[in-house]
Amino acid sequence: MFGYLTHRILVMIPTLIAISLITFVIIQLPPGDYLTTLVMEMQSRGETIDQGRLAMLRETYGLDRPLAEQYLYWLFGMLRGDFGYSFEYELPVTEVVGDRLWLTAIVSFATILFIWAVSFPIAIYSATHQYSAGDYALTFLGFLGLATPSFLLALVLLYFANVWFGTSIGGLMDPRYVDAPWSLDKVLSVLEHLWIPVIVIGTAGTAAMIRRLRANLLDELHKPYVVTARAKGLSPRRVLWKYPLRMALNPFVSDIGNLLPQIVSGAAIVSVVMSLPTTGPMLLQALRSQDMYLAGSFLMFLAVLTVVGVFLSDLALALLDPRIRLTGGTTR
Structure with a gap:
């Protein structure tokens, strides 16, 4: 195990260097x-x-x-x-990014929690109640979530958040906290505004994960080892949680390396529509103006997320599925 970890970490170094060159x-x-x-x-x-x-x-x-x-x-x-000097802002890149990187990380982490917390119960129910009225209703909602453009959903939620809750339209905090130092009131203001971009960004990902987990779980539930477990008298809940659900999670654990960078880079349009102070709009502007060091730093940030995410997903897969071994060779 230690040898595998050392090898993977050493491989990550030339990988990141090659990505920086590209x-x-x-x-x-x-x-x-x-x-x-x-x-x-x-x-x-x-x-x-x-x-x-x-x-x-x-x-x-x-x-x-x-x-x-x-x-x-x-x-x-x-x-x-x-990380160099931003030509457009005439400041070091670290100063230009500032709170944007932290706010992007907060939005991304909250979105991932939202996707997993919503999609897993729905997918499990839909798979264990196949072709029921609830399954059809949830399937319809899933397709609706996939088909709805994120920017349109953002505009709708911004309107209702302002009308129903009095939340200021756009941004991740009230305007009076934008340049203010961090305090409890500023954190509460961020939490007040956070649910809107989390729902908007996470809707499409939630709908897609529901469909994938439902399909994987249905495939596992019809395999012989599940039929055998039921024949031995195990309760339906124990049969579900013991192996089928664990096996159905493999594709999602393996996607950890792609999930974070997809959320960070894929939320650029939503960030522009909602005036979010995240890295997406700044990255687009840096690429348009050829602000080399600023754009390169953002892209390297996404690369690090991908490489580290793939590394963590490989370790999680080995813990989740005993059939996966981290060492080569065959056993007799």
Whole structure:
């Protein structure tokens, strides 16, 4: 076990380095750089920029260096905790991100809890009561959740939250707490606003997980070992919880590596509609303006979530399913 953990951790290091190189190359693929985009925007407004000042800015930001040197500067900076300088905000990336990263983590974690807490009871009921009225009703709600656009649901919930509960429209807190230091009142304001984006972002994921878990559990419930357990006189609840449900959970545990980055990156449109101070809108703007270090830092954050999530899912699968072994070879 220790050897497996060591091997996986050592593999993660070159994986992240390769991802950082690919990320840097992709960001650099569009012609020009941030200053080129800035000059084009100024020219479209009829403004001009002094070429001497442009050359000074290019030297200040390090854009006059070779691409390989820029990449190495960014890579070794990240190892020291320095994620570079945001051209657009004229601040270090760590200062630009600020509370956005924490708020994104809060929204993502709450959304995952919502998805699992809602989908599992519904899926278990739907699988154990196949073709019942409740199964048909829950199936209809699941398809409705998959078909409803997230931005439309966001607009509807924002309206009703303002009319019924008096919650201010947009954002994750009352406007008076945006620039205020963290306090109990600010935390309570975040909790007051948090349920809206959690429901909006989690609805599609909940509906999809209900359908998948229902299908997997139905497949397990019709296998011979379940029939044998029932024939031995085990209670239906014990038969369900002992093996079929554990086996049906395998695909979801293996998806931990994809779940977090999908929620963080997939909520960008909802964040724009609801004016959420999360990383999604900032990442889109950084990519549009070719703010290299800011966009690259966000993408590396998603990469780390994916790599670490896959590692944790592999360990959880080994604990969940005794048929999975972490060592190679065969046993006789």
